[in-house]
Amino acid sequence: MTPPRIVVGLTGSIGMGKSTVAAMFADLGVPVFDADAVVHALQGPGGRIVPAIEAAFPGTTGASGVDRPTLSAAVLNDDAAMRRLEAIVHPAVGEERARFFADRIDAPIVVLDIPLLFETGGDGRVDKVVVVSASSDVQRARVLARAGMSAAKFESILARQMPDAQKRARADFVIATDVPLEQTRSAVARVVACLAPREGR
Template sequence: MLRLGLTGGIGAGKSEVSRLLTGYGAVLIDSDRIARDVVAPGTPGLAAVVAEFGPEVLTGSGALDRPKLGGVVFGDQDRLRALNAIVHPLVRARSAELEAAAGPESIVVHDVPLLVENGMSALYDLVVVVDASPETQLDRLVRLRGMTASQARERMAAQATREERRSAADLLIDNDGPLADLEPQVQEVWRELTARAAARSRAGRAAEE
């Protein structure tokens, strides 16, 4: 198994890279999706969040009110740490279950938005960073996601810098241009990943002989 950590700043295009890699045969483990699943209604995760933050972080239907919770933790490091202490262990446990089910020959892509911010590079065999300039990120967030420029800049400022992400990369994908320029780069990354996975498999078999 080859374990890949995929990350990138908000608006850099990481989700499109995930989609392409999955199409080539990668097993995707999406930490954002798992983070939503572990606090779905009826889960122990949601019960723990309510115990910590109060029932006011629920919607009328009993689901987690993400904007309201975000308003509580955004800008308050103590409250953010309290939330992370609940959610992160649940995400790690579920990710481990999914990875174990993938099979020993798989290329497993962990889509982790805050990989650099949380110092997680050492958890993976390789780190792939999807890179875009701050100007491109801002344009996409405003034009495609409907954020105001101020909202977009706040989100970007809360993440690692471009330089910090680039310094963590074993492989870098430049997504500063049009979508047509992205797929050839992802294909090249996939060739690199399959070559490394095959070499690792051969080394493992040799060690067993």
């Protein structure tokens, strides 16, 4: 299967505004594969990996699919448990990504929205990497405003993610979200314009 001509990996640490930037790419007509949304569907009501997760982590699923807070508590700070979960989730996401490529074989550019792009080695499977970034103060304020989030949980999540400075250093493009929204939107448009000239190659 031949992937679309330019595959862009979109990533950024928690609270950096990646979903907002992904929506901006979509608004410009660029197909976006949202790994988080795919995981939610796979783990939701009738999701095809729900039985495997229940078998590996008894009591973490129900009629509504995976109980995310319960599953999160079961794997947080437990590397072995996290690896068991990843062994279930990652192959299923890979299959959905293959379908996404097959359905958009003629798209000149596609975006893969993958939170742990660097951490999982996914940057080696894309042509360009876009990192979404904001100041640590803005990031912290955004995340701690989320329901069910605590400072301890935030720090635990951060510990599993590559530091923002390292991500920015490895990026082909960095898009800031701690600036006015239109400035971020313009930055996304510049990335698309930069990549579009390769369309006929």
